[in-house]
Amino acid sequence: MSQLLVLHNSLNPENSASRAMTEAYLAQVRAADPAVRVIERDLAADPLPHLPPAILPAMFGQTVQPGPEAQAAALSDRLIAELEQADVIVLGAPLYNFTIPSTLKAWLDYVVRSGRTFRYTEAGPEGLLPPGKRVLVFTASGGVYSQGPAAALDHLVPYLQAVLGMIGLTQVEVVRAEGMALPEAQQARAQAITQAARLAA
Template identity: 35%
Template sequence: MKTLLQINSSMKGESSQSSKLANDLSDRILSHLSDIKHIKRDLSKDEIPHLDEETFQSFQDDLTDIASGVNDKLTISNDLIEELESADILIITAPMYNFMLPSTLKSWIDFVVRAGRTFQFTEAGPESLLSNKDTYIIMTQGGMSLGTSDDFMTPYLKQILGLIGLHNIQFVYVQGLAMGDDIANKNIEAAYDEIVTFQV
């Protein structure tokens, strides 16, 4: 059985454009693949703690004799990594806040990008430990910089996901959401049309 892992990160939850698009893409994938499991995380409801020094150290040492609060965070990391390892298809929403991705999504990244679990250091440099997966990233923005030289999110996500082995990434950009209904609606419609073309 295949597994679809969906990570929604908008602070608006299900009402956000990025979540609606991700849900639509998930529905299309689920309708095409009969034998598939769907895991969905809404980071606006199920928040992941920010990374702190003790937790980071526990990621490196994987100690059992550590403070219970830190042990809880280590368990969260292990669970999130196991979800990611089991996934065949990954959908991530990444709305732009202040020119960067949501802090909730950054926390998810910090808990799954972990030396010794999803990548490792070698004499030749870092080496990925995850198998490649079909990855879709829905990126939304009030302005018009996504996919340009002023977009800091696209190269970051390519770099950090590539570190752990995810290279087969398709981006869906929805821009101009704060530039009036005509522009917003046109770009939202174009994004839905693009999703229809995906081979799943």
């Protein structure tokens, strides 16, 4: 039985293209394997707190004291455990102001942790997560950022590839629903949803 970790981040779930892509993928996965275990976090509806100062010892591999330090570290430990146990990580990541939503950034801040999910070596950072995990990024944007004059403004895909790679998540696949503010939005949305669903095969 496989296990999925799904993170929703759209502030507009009723009309969200990224969420529609995620739901289409999940529907196909569940149809193929009814026993699949799915952990879902709606980070838009239930956002994580930003990192508190009390978490600093845990982030630097120091001894964590009881109280606020232990509470902050416990949340990080729980989120990392979900990540470690997942075979597939699904990120619903709409493009906000040329980059990821702040809710997703908060999650990343808790799981990118020195000595726990990566370590520094003489050759540079080394990811510590178990190998073989698959990451699916379902992103949507009002304009077109995968190519053309706005491509330089896409700080979502390159950033996610870099930060996920740092902790050992190198199998990153991206499906884009682009041009959601353009006349051909409905066609682009439908194509992206179909593409996302096919990844479950």
